[in-house]
Amino acid sequence: MRPGGRGSAWYGEGVNPRLASSPSLYLRQHAGDPVDWYPWGEEALERAKAEDKPIFLSVGYSSCHWCHVMAHESFQDPEVARVLNHSFISIKLDREERPDLDDLYMTALQLAMGHGGWPMTIFLTPDLKPWFVGTYFPRNARGEVPGFVTVASSLAQAWQDQRADIQERADEFAAAIDQVRERTLPAERARLDIALVDGAIRTLHGDFDHERGGYGDKPKFPPFSALEYLLKYASARNMLPGDAATTDSLVQEAAYQALFTLECMANGGIHDRVGGGFHRYSTDGEWRLPHFEKMLSDNAQMLALYATAGRIVEDDSIQSVFKQVEEGILRWLREEMWLPDGSYANALDADVDGEEGTTYTWSWSELQSLLGDQMGAFAEAHGVRPEGNFHDEATGQLMGQNLLLGPLDPDWAGAYAKLREVRRGRPQPQRDEKAIAAVQGLLIGALAFADALDEAQALAAKWAAFEPESLPHMLVDGEPHGEAFLDDYAFLAQGFLRLADSSGNEQWRKVAAWYAEEMVERFQDEEVGDFFYQPPHMGIGFARAKPILDQAVPSANGSAILVLQRLGFAEHAARALRANLGWIERMPQSCESLLSAALAHVIANGPDEASATPVTPTKLNVRLETQEVTPSDDGWAHTALLIEIPEGYRINSTDPPAKWLIPTTLHIDHLLGEAGFPSATDDHYEGQLRVPIRLQPRGKTTAFTLRLRYQLCTDRECLAPAEAEVEGVVIQD
Numbered sequence: 001m002r003p004g005g006r007g008s009a010w011y012g013e014g015v016n017p018r019l020a021s022s023p024s025l026y027l028r029q030h031a032g033d034p035v036d037w038y039p040w041g042e043e044a045l046e047r048a049k050a051e052d053k054p055i056f057l058s059v060g061y062s063s064c065h066w067c068h069v070m071a072h073e074s075f076q077d078p079e080v081a082r083v084l085n086h087s088f089i090s091i092k093l094d095r096e097e098r099p100d101l102d103d104l105y106m107t108a109l110q111l112a113m114g115h116g117g118w119p120m121t122i123f124l125t126p127d128l129k130p131w132f133v134g135t136y137f138p139r140n141a142r143g144e145v146p147g148f149v150t151v152a153s154s155l156a157q158a159w160q161d162q163r164a165d166i167q168e169r170a171d172e173f174a175a176a177i178d179q180v181r182e183r184t185l186p187a188e189r190a191r192l193d194i195a196l197v198d199g200a201i202r203t204l205h206g207d208f209d210h211e212r213g214g215y216g217d218k219p220k221f222p223p224f225s226a227l228e229y230l231l232k233y234a235s236a237r238n239m240l241p242g243d244a245a246t247t248d249s250l251v252q253e254a255a256y257q258a259l260f261t262l263e264c265m266a267n268g269g270i271h272d273r274v275g276g277g278f279h280r281y282s283t284d285g286e287w288r289l290p291h292f293e294k295m296l297s298d299n300a301q302m303l304a305l306y307a308t309a310g311r312i313v314e315d316d317s318i319q320s321v322f323k324q325v326e327e328g329i330l331r332w333l334r335e336e337m338w339l340p341d342g343s344y345a346n347a348l349d350a351d352v353d354g355e356e357g358t359t360y361t362w363s364w365s366e367l368q369s370l371l372g373d374q375m376g377a378f379a380e381a382h383g384v385r386p387e388g389n390f391h392d393e394a395t396g397q398l399m400g401q402n403l404l405l406g407p408l409d410p411d412w413a414g415a416y417a418k419l420r421e422v423r424r425g426r427p428q429p430q431r432d433e434k435a436i437a438a439v440q441g442l443l444i445g446a447l448a449f450a451d452a453l454d455e456a457q458a459l460a461a462k463w464a465a466f467e468p469e470s471l472p473h474m475l476v477d478g479e480p481h482g483e484a485f486l487d488d489y490a491f492l493a494q495g496f497l498r499l500a501d502s503s504g505n506e507q508w509r510k511v512a513a514w515y516a517e518e519m520v521e522r523f524q525d526e527e528v529g530d531f532f533y534q535p536p537h538m539g540i541g542f543a544r545a546k547p548i549l550d551q552a553v554p555s556a557n558g559s560a561i562l563v564l565q566r567l568g569f570a571e572h573a574a575r576a577l578r579a580n581l582g583w584i585e586r587m588p589q590s591c592e593s594l595l596s597a598a599l600a601h602v603i604a605n606g607p608d609e610a611s612a613t614p615v616t617p618t619k620l621n622v623r624l625e626t627q628e629v630t631p632s633d634d635g636w637a638h639t640a641l642l643i644e645i646p647e648g649y650r651i652n653s654t655d656p657p658a659k660w661l662i663p664t665t666l667h668i669d670h671l672l673g674e675a676g677f678p679s680a681t682d683d684h685y686e687g688q689l690r691v692p693i694r695l696q697p698r699g700k701t702t703a704f705t706l707r708l709r710y711q712l713c714t715d716r717e718c719l720a721p722a723e724a725e726v727e728g729v730v731i732q733d
Contacts, residue, residue, distance in 0.1 A: 018043075023476040024094040025432045026062040030071065034081035037092045040101065048089040048126040054159050055128070056088040056152070059102055059120035061095050062432040063280075063293040065350040066136045067119040072354060073139040074148045080139065083149060087156035088123075095120075096346065096436060097474070097482060100534040103545055107177050109133045121148075123155055128540050129170035130177075175682065176657040178543040185582030186719050192577060193607035194240055197599045200588035201233060201250050207589055208257050209285070213264030215589070218285040222265060222278065224301040225550035225558075229592035230258035231308050232599060239603050255312070262309050263318060266325050269403040272360060274419045275336070276328030278302050280350075283393050288405060291393075292357045292429070293350035296337060297439045297553050303329045303446040321408045326450055333443075334455075336431075341478035342462045343435035344443055352427045359426050361390050361401035362419070370418060378415060382406050435475040437463065437488035442553065444495030448502035456499050463492055464511045468518035486533045486547065487556035489519035493563045509567075516563050520572075523560075529575035531560050548583050549590040558593025565600050574601055618646055618712055622724040629695065630731050636694040637730045641666065641675070641706060643689040651689075651710045653680035662711035662721040669705040671730065672696040684713070697732045704728055 018038055020031040030037055038044035048055050058075075060067035074080045084090045095102035095118065106116045108130040116135070123132040132155055137148035158166060189196075204226060207215045214220050234255040237247060265271060268287025270279050277299045279290035303326060310322040337344045352358050364386040368375045383389050383405040390401040440463060447456035466472065472480030473488055496512035499505070523531040525546070532544040533556060547556040557580065564573035577597055584591045584598060621644035629637040645651055652661045654677050664685070666675045673695040695704060706726050712719045 023481045024097050026094040027092050030092050033075045035075050035090050036085045037090050040091055040093050044089055044091050053089050055124040056090045057122040059093045059095050060118045063347040063349045064118050065356055068351050070119050070136050077139055080149050083152045107180050108173055111176050125170045129174040131166050131170040172657050181543040181545045185586055187581035191608040192598050192601050200595050201254050203588045212286050213261035220282040220285055225554050225592040227258050227305050229596050230254040232596050266321055266408050269405055274416050276332030294348040296346050299329055300442040300446040304449045307450040320410050324410050345431045345433045347432045349429040352429055438491040441491030441495040445498035448499040453503050460499050468515050486523045486531050489515050490556050490559040494559050497566050513567055516567055528579040530579045531557050548580055550593050555593040561597040620724055622726055624726050624728050627728045631697050637697055639693050641691040649712045650684040650686045653683045656683050665709045667707040671704040695730055697730045700732050702730045
């Protein structure tokens with residue numbers, strides 16, 4: 001039996017009715033905690049304001065391994081619960097229920113730590129501004145990581161003793177979050193052209209792991225959007241003009257990166273070759289040791305990639321491997337993820353009874369008893385050892401268990417079937433049975449790519465039954481919950497379009513158009529043409545985010561633009577693309593969905609003319625108040641730097657709160673001197689600025705140079721940093 005479903009309480013009998021009745025499995029898992037949890041909502045937020053208490057916000061999701069570890073260690077601990085219940089209003093948030101809030105506070109975490117992750121540990125003021133952020137904390141101190149009970153106790157005391165400092169920090173955090181969420185990058189060339197789409201291949205080449213596939217070292221996540229772009233580019237680049245030899249080289253490079261990565265992942269421990277499908281990511285750089293959770297979103301994208309690649313690759317043996325992977329994912333979907341209401345479950349947990357991977361690993365003796373005479377050849381082919389090949393992630397020690405590794409060989413299908421039957425009798429990971437609209441949209445498209453048209457059309461019909469204006473964010477037991485976000489509309493519309501292509505049924509194109517129309521109405525930024533993530537009424541006082549970059553799922557903006565292109569709204573799509581050209585130019589390895597749209601634009605419309613969107617150079621007017629200065633009675637020569645900032649622009653302070661903002665600095669060459677920048681308003685300067693300067697004379701006449709480094713910003717974007725120089729002279733009698 002697989003644990004899961006609406007009535008399941010993972011930690012035993014539910015005692016907290018607020019969580020026990022939640023549609024979120026993640027919240028129901030915590031219903032038995034001694035912590036007095038609230039779900040996100042008016043009751044908790046109003047209580048925090050009424051009692052003037054800080055909020056402890058814990059964000060995670062049901063299949064998150066380290067979320068479970070922190071739950072066992074801390075949230076079930078009576079002492080931790082005593083501190084939290086006395087001093088904080090504690091809120092449990094399922095990141096998959098409210099991805100908008102997850103993204104908001106993840107921005108704070110990334111600003112503070114340079115990286116993110118779950119569980120997310122956030123302490124908020126009653127007006128929802130963060131003032132302390134982190135991820136996993138052990139119950140007791142471990143190395144340099146403080147224990148959570150100490151952290152919570154210290155923060156409770158700080159709230160009483162250092163309130164003014166905390167509020168100031170929270171205000172700075174909030175301002176930095178808004179700056180990041182409103183940030184745009186100006187385009188240097190401002191053209192949708194062949195050089196843009198070709199340049200991305202060269203950038204990806206520089207980041208590519210030529211020995212193991214994928215990008216970067218460890219942990220290693222499947223690069224879904226990069227692989228999709230590479231496959232599209234390899235298939236379509238020859239439709240564009242260019243030097244034949246150069247074009248062929250780039251096409252070969254794109255195909256190599258995509259196919260080699262897909263092959264490496266298929267042969268690694270991240271691929272569940274027995275049950276089908278892929279685990280979330282690899283903790284090493286070789287795709288060997290997985291984190292064992294299995295996500296529907298990941299596997300929908302994997303299904304589409306392997307189905308697409310199988311039609312491109314010419315090598316029969318690799319084609320056979322890709323087909324085996326594709327069939328395995330389909331079997332896993334049908335046997336383990338299909339729900340009685342016709343949708344598909346969202347995820348399988350990483351753990352069983354607090355242990356990770358026990359469903360998926362094998363002892364030598366167990367395999368030997370099952371495989372008999374085949375054992376020797378099977379062990380050699382799969383890297384199986386008597387002492388095991390599965391290392392504990394934290395300690396690196398062998399656990400006496402084996403993962404199945406090595407080149408995927410269709411000849412072992414019979415052995416896998418035998419192991420699969422045995423594995424069904426083991427305790428199974430818990431299944432999160434919510435069906436998120438965006439993820440179901442990804443799956444509709446993937447099933448269509450894989451020619452599983454009956455299943456694709458059945459799933460599409462279930463979601464098309466909702467009027468676009470009443471689309472829910474998710475279904476639980478077939479019942480709608482929550483309001484849809486941009487990716488819910490964009491991914492569903494994209495799925496309907498892919499189904500129309502594969503089935504030849506144009507009715508699905510009409511459904512996609514209905515959803516796209518509502519998407520534009522709800523989310524489009526009319527000023528520049530791209531899209532916000534949430535409707536305005538769902539905000540909590542921070543700037544609305546625009547999902548531009550690809551992450552574990554494609555960029556919602558990239559998908560929305562692709563939908564507009566497919567439905568014939570070429571100019572609207574191009575306008576939204578041009579609004580984000582700066583991102584594509586500077587971060588192509590995180591903008592592959594936008595690059596896919598750029599490639600489609602250039603193929604359909606040709607490259608932009610050089611003057612399509614001119615970039616107007618903008619700079620400061622900088623001069624000295626007195627160019628020839630003489631010393632005063634105090635021995636210093638005094639002048640001032642006068643700065644005129646163009647209307648509609650601002651420059652940053654000397655110490656802006658966000659790491660990506662360039663501080664304004666002034667260097668004095670040839671003389672000893674000092675500059676006194678005035679206090680900045682909201683960490684920036686606007687209009688006219690006077691910066692007093694004092695200089696120490698040296699000799700009768702000394703020339704000097706002032707070099708001002710600055711970054712011009714608007715409410716929507718920040719330009720590249722620039723410098724201005726002025727010269728003067730100190731004259732001594």
